[in-house]
Amino acid sequence: MSQLKVGIIGTGWCGGIRAVASSRSALVAEVHIAETDADRRQEVATLTSAATATADWTELVDHPGIDAIMVSATPEDLHHPMAKAALTAGKHVLLEKPIALTLDEADELIGIADDGGLKFTIGYSQRFNAKQAMVKRAITDGTLGEVSSILVSRHITRSLGAKISSRTKLSPAAMEATHDLDFAFWCLEPRRPVRVYSQNAWGAREATLGVPDTQYLVVTMDDGTVVSVGAGMSLPPGYPNQSSTWIEVLGTEGAVLVDASHRDVVLNTVQNGVQFPLSTMPGEYVDHVYAGPMERETVHFLEAVAYDRPVLVDPHLARVVMEVYVAADLSAELNEVVSLPLTPDQIGLAMAGLYVNRS
Numbered sequence: 289m290s291q292l293k294v295g296i297i298g299t300g301w302c303g304g305i306r307a308v309a310s311s312r313s314a315l316v317a318e319v320h321i322a323e324t325d326a327d328r329r330q331e332v333a334t335l336t337s338a339a340t341a342t343a344d345w346t347e348l349v350d351h352p353g354i355d356a357i358m359v360s361a362t363p364e365d366l367h368h369p370m371a372k373a374a375l376t377a378g379k380h381v382l383l384e385k386p387i388a389l390t391l392d393e394a395d396e397l398i399g400i401a402d403d404g405g406l407k408f409t410i411g412y413s414q415r416f417n418a419k420q421a422m423v424k425r426a427i428t429d430g431t432l433g434e435v436s437s438i439l440v441s442r443h444i445t446r447s448l449g450a451k452i453s454s455r456t457k458l459s460p461a462a463m464e465a466t467h468d469l470d471f472a473f474w475c476l477e478p479r480r481p482v483r484v485y486s487q488n489a490w491g492a493r494e495a496t497l498g499v500p501d502t503q504y505l506v507v508t509m510d511d512g513t514v515v516s517v518g519a520g521m522s523l524p525p526g527y528p529n530q531s532s533t534w535i536e537v538l539g540t541e542g543a544v545l546v547d548a549s550h551r552d553v554v555l556n557t558v559q560n561g562v563q564f565p566l567s568t569m570p571g572e573y574v575d576h577v578y579a580g581p582m583e584r585e586t587v588h589f590l591e592a593v594a595y596d597r598p599v600l601v602d603p604h605l606a607r608v609v610m611e612v613y614v615a616a617d618l619s620a621e622l623n624e625v626v627s628l629p630l631t632p633d634q635i636g637l638a639m640a641g642l643y644v645n646r647s
């Protein structure tokens with residue numbers, strides 16, 4: 289195996305983690321970064337001893353020596369053109385969620401990757417948490433018997449919610465519940481979703497950002513299994529630092545209840561009061577240790593490329609997830625149950641109202 293040359297486009301929060309993780313991996317010979325913010329570009333270039341650092345992402349795509357590209361730029365409408373250009377240039381791609389803004393764009397990316405025999409995966413980092421991995425194993429090895437329902441309740445703080453919603457008006461389903469739909473559908477494979485009902489709960493964020501606080505989804509699978517996800521973006525600052533998650537999986541032979549609310553480490557300072565560190569969704573470096581899923585996810589992608597192994601997150605399932613959250617947004621808009629697969633008319637209607645509106 290020869291070492292990889294890796295490009296990261298957009299080295300903000302997540303891209304910065306991916307660039308540092310790549311630079312620390314023995315699988316990687318060179319890190320190349322593209323970042324439009326000059327200060328951040330310099331900071332990450334220094335942290336990673338980057339071989340090149342540019343403001344123009346097309347230089348990474350055109351670089352003949354780069355094997356793999358991670359697309360971590362925002363806003364989210366950059367994901368499709370960047371990933372498309374990278375895949376078309378024959379690069380393996382890790383793309384942060386969302387896979388695209390429209391189902392046609394998602395299909396196009398998957399088609400290019402499939403035709404080119406390229407690794408293409410979506411940053412559903414939550415699969416790389418130990419707690420989620422344990423749930424998956426308890427389902428797959430039969431410990432829980434036949435699973436009848438999965439519930440995931442996820443809330444992030446309103447400061448992080450404001451960062452997201454000020455750059456895109458994509459719904460909580462598209463931006464947050466997407467992780468948990470992916471997780472539930474992965475656990476329940478080969479079952480497929482057939483029906484969705486969703487409602488938005490409007491609260492503190494309506495006046496400031498014009499978006500809902502929380503979106504609730506109930507998804508029925510083809511064997512009757514029920515997946516329920518609540519995704520909120522309005523926790524006040526006193527709550528766990530960035531994210532708080534609760535998971536319940538019920539089966540015929542057992543149940544697994546997971547508290548991922550990150551209240552196990554309490555930091556209390558005179559200046560800031562109680563804080564719950566180590567609770568960001570992607571995780572963070574704590575000196576020599578990484579706390580959270582994103583470093584492992586990044587290395588997994590590098591290993592998949594270097595050793596020609598399959599990626600854990602199949603983009604075809606990401607496409608299923610996308611159809612469900614698009615259907616959920618339509619359901620919330622129409623106040624109706626929406627059946628899957630979506631018809632071309634429904635897709636047109638959903639895409640016309642792509643960004644979440646008060647109905």
Ligand SMILES: NC(=O)c1ccc[n+]([C@@H]2O[C@H](COP(=O)([O-])OP(=O)(O)OC[C@H]3O[C@@H](n4cnc5c(N)ncnc54)[C@H](O)[C@@H]3O)[C@@H](O)[C@H]2O)c1
Nearest residue numbers: 298300301302322323324325360361362384385413569570
């Ligand atoms: N898996 C997870 O847990 C997780 C967590 C947070 C965000 N995300 C996803 O990751 C993506 C990145 O989120 P983030 O919070 O890191 O965003 P961010 O805003 O912190 O970083 C994005 C970076 O892209 C840069 N950028 C913008 N336009 C660019 C361009 N044309 N060329 C190069 N760089 C450009 C920005 O300057 C910024 O530094 C989002 O799409 C989000 O959905 C995933």
